[in-house]
Amino acid sequence: MRAMTLALRHELVGLGGVVERNIYLVKRYIWWDIAFFLWTVANTLTIVFIAKGIPAVGGKIDVSRVTTILLVGAVIWAYLGIIFEILTETVAWERWEGTIEYTFMAPLSRPVHLFGMGAFAVAYGIVRAVLLFGVVAAFFTLHVPKADYVAALVLLVVASISFIGIGMMTAVLPLISPEKGTQLGFVAQGVLLVVSGVYYPVSVLPGWMQALAKISPATYALRGCRNAILEGAGITDLWRDIWPLLVIGAVSVPLGLWVFQTGERYAKKHGKLKRSG
Amino acid sequence: MQALEVHNLRKEFVRRDGRRKRRHVTALRGVSFDVARGECVAILGPNGSGKSTLVRLLATLLLPDGGSARVFGHDAFRETRAVRRLVNRVSVEASFFKKMSAVENLSYAARFYGLRASETREQIPEILKRVGFPADRRDDPMENLSRGMQQKVALARALLTAPVLLLLDEPTTGLDPRSKQEVQRFIEEVRAEHDATVLLCTHDLAEAETLADRVGILDDGNLLCLEPADELKARYGAATLEEAFFAASGHAFENGDGGGDEA
Numbered sequence: 001m002r003a004m005t006l007a008l009r010h011e012l013v014g015l016g017g018v019v020e021r022n023i024y025l026v027k028r029y030i031w032w033d034i035a036f037f038l039w040t041v042a043n044t045l046t047i048v049f050i051a052k053g054i055p056a057v058g059g060k061i062d063v064s065r066v067t068t069i070l071l072v073g074a075v076i077w078a079y080l081g082i083i084f085e086i087l088t089e090t091v092a093w094e095r096w097e098g099t100i101e102y103t104f105m106a107p108l109s110r111p112v113h114l115f116g117m118g119a120f121a122v123a124y125g126i127v128r129a130v131l132l133f134g135v136v137a138a139f140f141t142l143h144v145p146k147a148d149y150v151a152a153l154v155l156l157v158v159a160s161i162s163f164i165g166i167g168m169m170t171a172v173l174p175l176i177s178p179e180k181g182t183q184l185g186f187v188a189q190g191v192l193l194v195v196s197g198v199y200y201p202v203s204v205l206p207g208w209m210q211a212l213a214k215i216s217p218a219t220y221a222l223r224g225c226r227n228a229i230l231e232g233a234g235i236t237d238l239w240r241d242i243w244p245l246l247v248i249g250a251v252s253v254p255l256g257l258w259v260f261q262t263g264e265r266y267a268k269k270h271g272k273l274k275r276s277g
Numbered sequence: 278m279q280a281l282e283v284h285n286l287r288k289e290f291v292r293r294d295g296r297r298k299r300r301h302v303t304a305l306r307g308v309s310f311d312v313a314r315g316e317c318v319a320i321l322g323p324n325g326s327g328k329s330t331l332v333r334l335l336a337t338l339l340l341p342d343g344g345s346a347r348v349f350g351h352d353a354f355r356e357t358r359a360v361r362r363l364v365n366r367v368s369v370e371a372s373f374f375k376k377m378s379a380v381e382n383l384s385y386a387a388r389f390y391g392l393r394a395s396e397t398r399e400q401i402p403e404i405l406k407r408v409g410f411p412a413d414r415r416d417d418p419m420e421n422l423s424r425g426m427q428q429k430v431a432l433a434r435a436l437l438t439a440p441v442l443l444l445l446d447e448p449t450t451g452l453d454p455r456s457k458q459e460v461q462r463f464i465e466e467v468r469a470e471h472d473a474t475v476l477l478c479t480h481d482l483a484e485a486e487t488l489a490d491r492v493g494i495l496d497d498g499n500l501l502c503l504e505p506a507d508e509l510k511a512r513y514g515a516a517t518l519e520e521a522f523f524a525a526s527g528h529a530f531e532n533g534d535g536g537g538d539e540a
Contacts, residue, residue, distance in 0.1 A: 010391035017388020021374070024385065028376040028418070098372040102434075105336045106389035107361035268340045271290050274333070275372065 014108040018116025019123075022086070026124065037128065044074040044136045047199065052140075064143040065230065071136055072226050073198040079129040079156065080163060080189060080218060086121035087167030088185045090114065092174040098275040110264065111257055114171070118164035126156065146232025155224040155238055158245045162217035165252025166192070172263030175272060192218050217248045278350050280442055280474035281312035281335070286344035288330050304330035306498040307344065314349075314441075317468055317475040318503070319489030321482065321522065323531045327498040328478035329368075332446040335476070336366050348442055362390070365440035369447040371427035375420040379405060379430045382419060383437055390438040397437070404433045409459055425456030432463060436471075443467070445477045449484060457484075464488055482518040482530070492518065496526040 026033060051066040090113070094100035103113075130153075170188045174181030195209045196202070196218035202210055213219045224241035227233040235242070267273040288305045304327045312318045322328050333339045335346055337357045346353040348360045373382045380401055387397045405415060408429040419427060428448065435443060445464065449457040461484060467473055478495075479485050485492050486506045493503035502509060502525055506518060513524035522530040 013391050013393055014389050017385045020388060021377075021381075021385035024377050024381045025374065028374075028381075097374050098370055099374060101333070101336070101338055101368070102366075102372055102386065103389070105338055105361055105364070105366065106386070107358055107391070108389045109358070265340070268338060271330075271333075271339060273338050275370065 010107075011109060011112045014106075015112050015116040015119070017108075018113060019120045022117070022120040022124070037131070040078050040128075040132060041135050044071070044078065044132060045139060047074045048136055048140065064141070067140050068142055068144055068230055069226060070199055071133065071140075071142075072229060073222060074136070075129050075133045076156075076218065076222055076225060077193055077198055078132055079125045080193065082125040082128055083118075083121045083160065083163045084167050084170060084185055084189045086124065087114070087117055087164065087171045088174065088182055090117050090171045092182045095174065095178065095275055100273065100275055104264070104273055110261055114168050114257065114260060115164075117171075118160075118167065121164070121167070122157065122160045125160075126153070129156070144229050147229045148232050148234055149229070151233060151235050151238055152225045152228035154235055155228060155241060155245075156221060158242055158249070159217050159221035159224075161249035162245055162252050165249060165254075165256040166217070168253070168256030169259045172260045175263050175267045178272065192216050195219075197222055215248065217245055217252070220245050220248075278314075279311045279347075280314045280316065280349055281310075281476065282345075282347040283311070283331075283335075284309050284345045286331070286334065286346055287342045288327075288334060288339065289342050303498050305334075305341075308495070308498070308500045309344075310493060310500060310503050312474055312476060314474055315468070315472050316491070317464075317477060317489045318491050318493065319477040319479060319485035320493045320495050320500070321479060321485045321518065322495035323480055326495045328480075328495055329446055331495070332366065332368070332444045332476070332478050335442075336364060336444055337361055363440060364442045364444060365435040365438050366444040366446065367428070367431045367435050367448045369450045371419070371424070371431045373419040373427065373430065376418050378416045378418060379410065379422070379433075380415050382430065383434055386434050387437050392437070400437060401433075404437055405430070408433050408436075408463055423456075425452050425459075428452060428456065428460060429463075432460060436467060439471065441473060443473050443475045445475060445479075447479050447481075448477075449479075449481065461488060480530075482522075486518055494522055494525050496522075501525045 048067055048070045051061070051063050051070055054061050054066070055063060091100065094103055166188070170185035173184045177184070195205065195212040196216045197213065198218070202213045202219060205213065220241040224238045228238060264273070286305050286308045290302045290304060292300045292302055294300050308331065320328055320331065330339065334341055335348065335353055337353060337360055340354060348363055351359040353360050383401050384397055402412070402415070406412065410426060410429045410433065414422060414426065419430070449460050452460065464475065465488065468475055477485065477488060490505065491503055492506045492509055494501040504512070509521050510516065510518065513521045515521040515524055519530050
């Protein structure tokens with residue numbers, strides 16, 4: 001019992017170490033973070049202004065509603081980007097800095113290591129997503145009197161479990177292919193969002209893409225967040241989006257761990273677990 | 278129980294030359310040796326001889342093609358968690374997050390070994406002082422520190438986790454003579470005070486002779502001999518380790534300062 005308590009304590013301290021390291025990195029790269037945030041704001045504005053642009057060229061839409069739909073899509077795109085970026089850094093950034101060998105030879109279990117990265121990614125991603133939503137929303141007159149922001153946030157946290165699971169699978173790519181791994185992670189992120197109705201309803205997609213949308217957690221995250229903000233759907237009302245997210249999370253996290261550990265074994269066999277690739 | 282038991286360890290890498298050609302590079306060809314607790318063994322070899330591969334295998338960063346290695350009785354390839362708690366490493370590259378300070382780098386690394394903030398708050402400044410790291414540079418980003426200072430922080434990182442087996446892979450390569458002496462003095466001090474077992478892989482002949490109880494010659498993946506430096510020289514009728522290397526391997530010792538070789 002004592003041994004188990006000690007082992008658990010050891011793992012929790014290790015998990016704290018992963019979070020601590022990332023906090024130091026944010027602190028040390030704060031200007032880079034600010035610049036990247038401003039770029040994300042500009043990028044999001046270019047998308048959300050489309051809602052105002054359509055009536056200007058003769059189209060007829062509910063501007064406020066479409067603005068909100070686009071804003072939620074852009075914010076979730078940015079959020080998912082952060083989760084994937086931070087998890088992919090598990091390998092890519094460490095390889096670049098040269099610390100990868102020291103981290104991977106430390107007595108920290110891989111699940112705890114990855115969950116530490118995931119926990120930081122979720123916390124950091126939510127802060128960034130809330131700020132992004134607030135800053136971009138200030139440019140528009142959003143009419144969302146029924147919005148349940150707490151329900152939207154809860155849904156995003158539940159969706160994050162699945163995002164972390166998928167992120168673990170993409171995180172291993174730079175370990176297997178140092179040259180192409182990170183880019184393949186971006187491809188995975190893009191595919192996930194394109195089939196999930198990031199700026200449009202899933203129903204407009206071709207049949208095979210709609211089939212993929214069913215197993216994408218982003219589909220339920222986007223639909224649920226939009227319902228919570230536009231229609232004021234509470235947590236109970238969002239159950240139809242929450243349960244698929246829980247099922248996908250229950251599958252993707254163990255699968256993500258297995259994929260990562262298999263990739264790590266491959267890298268150790270082929271001498272790829274090293275700083276220079 | 279021996280600190281380290283290596284038996285018939287083999288490792289080969291496949292390298293791509295161009296798009297289709299594959300080249301097999303043998304890094305270790307059945308290496309066997311033991312290291313007693315508290316002993317310092319130096320493995321001497323030129324770049325590409327297999328030193329780094331040996332260290333990376335023992336550090337659980339590689340899987341072998343054959344053979345075995347036990348660290349204080351634990352299988353280095355099956356009981357990796359147990360082995361990782363006992364081992365730490367200092368390599369030719371200091372390897373830190375460059376924008377982070379020495380204290381920040383040591384702090385998070387200590388957590389990975391289960392050391393809490395309350396434990397490291399005092400330990401980190403103490404250990405940095407012991408390795409001769411200036412107190413007023415503790416919060417400077419690593420990228421602003423000299424190679425010698427970075428290597429001292431690397432030593433501090435290894436010692437903070439109180440390893441019983443210290444793997445040193447060319448720890449003084451590229452350092453100026455003064456920093457080199459300081460690092461070597463500290464390695465001796467750690468051995469004497471902490472009862473640590475040291476495996477030192479180096480291409481610095483003088484360093485091997487100064488620090489090690491026994492010296493092994495690794496050449497092209499083969500461990501040709503492993504014995505005290507004096508006996509090694511006597512066996513080959515050599516006045517220096519360089520001559521002994523020539524006699525054992527049949528070719529001159531090609532010293533390089535590049536370090537970090539794959540093999």
